[in-house]
Amino acid sequence: MVSLLTGPILITGGSGQLGHALAEAARERRLEFVAVSRPEFDFDLGESIAACVAAANPCLVINAAAYTAVDAAESNADAADRANHTGPARLGEICAAAGIPLIHVSTDYVFDGDKGSPYLETDPTHPTGVYGASKRAGEIALLATGANVVILRTAWLYSAHGKNFARTMLGAARKTNEVRVVMDQKGTPTAVPDLAEAILDIAALLEDWQPAYRGVFHAASAGETSWHGFAAAIYAAAQPLGLKPPTLTAIATRDWPTPAKRPADSRLDCGKLAATFGVRLPEWQVSVGPVVQQLLALDGVG
Template sequence: MKILVTGTSGQLARSLAARAQGQAEIVLVGRPDLDLENPATFAPVLKSVAPDMVINAAAHTGVDQQEDEPERAFRINAEAPAELARLTRLAGIPIIQISTDYVFDGTSTRPYVEANKPNPQTVYGRSKLAGEEAVRAGNPDHLVVRTAWVVSRYGRNFVKTMLSLAETRDSLQVVADQFGNPTEAHDLADGLLAAAAAWRRQGGFPQGLYHLAGQGRASWHDLAGHVFAVSASLDGPSALVEPVGSEQWPAKAARPANSELNSEAFFRDFNYRAGHWQERVGALVTELAGSANR
């Protein structure tokens, strides 16, 4: 099975390439060959690669930056998926669209399930929701997967940022009143590959929308504290973590107070569940420490 993945440097794209051996042939394509701001590049790539499936893993994820450039956010996160959905429908192949917890307003006291009504509060959330809707309308053979708080060995993410800051600081202030599910990118990749295998066996997806995120609830403060505890046990960089409220850490784009995602439907239909965030983050920090010592 050949899967075309948009993007070449993102956490999910690189994780899919790393985890797919023996399951699928992953073809990563990014700019300039496939540029989400230039839809004219899509059809030639699809013709050249001739994939059995497309996973749109690329996006404009600069949450604060997008508040100042909503047109670009919608061009990348909504209009590009719309065109990819149209082209994949014409080619008779499925598309998997990656979405986000930011489609919710964060006011729920329970983890969000797929049936909960979205209410995005940011340009990023609104553009990603528009992308979901465009894919749903453009290709009936689709899967939309929402995830959250992705971390990995690749690129830039919260875990790597914390470790880098601890190299030069003894203490850090980290928000303690925003909660979600830290998700290791390899787990997300494994889940998508499980869904792709199910599609191949069954000739379709059981439903069009799922949540897939790490097990367990954490605040950003919890996550930072765990990163430093594991790092300190390995004689790596560590810092004292001071909890602060969201009002003490203002941002241009509002962050959801609660963006926990319930992933049980994904487990029910694909028999796959991501690992617990503490275990996965601990393994990631250990891996990063080993890389730094080599």
């Protein structure tokens, strides 16, 4: 897709999984961009937000910065709130005042997982933990700023960059013969490079801003699985590349207690994204192989 954007895109959270992939994808598309990370851009240092926006003078901001440690958030609610709620709200105010469109990323963890079918954007939210609650508070606050904001709720991100489930599973296979993974939480693994491409496709449309672009959209890969199913796919992709897969044992959530309660079924219906922007992420299985290949190349097979 050809971009109509004329100024730099400001990407926050440049050191994270998504920020890194956005920078790579923007570079490949030859888009002008500025990626900022801590300490230059830090939601804990309020003045850094305005300073980065002023320095970049962007035509668009993509906020990929967030407090993402779901369990640690249970005992660090203030830090999670600053990074996921009050910080993004400040960024939204700055963008609103300057007339800069903003793409913000949120999460499937705004839902409790009890619906039993894929969630729509209009479904009531009910986060089960501090992380999800802080992200939901951020969504509400951003919409209240009046900014031209596109909020993309995504799910189960993984990539070759940073900490994620795929890297953890491959690391576990190197250390142990048996890996136990929960089979009663449903969702959709989303490869970060796929999300980054989708975000830049959306970005290319924003110069011709339409009122329908403002609001919340679900943006995950297509299809569904459990964490156990995802682990099986990771090992199936890794085995031909030389990794000896461990015995994969399916366990129940109650056998793997964590500080934060996770939604049992956080599948997202992404129809609104397709209808509004013409953007669809691929089936989740498609990208497991390429990301696993990159992870093995970076981390080694054995």
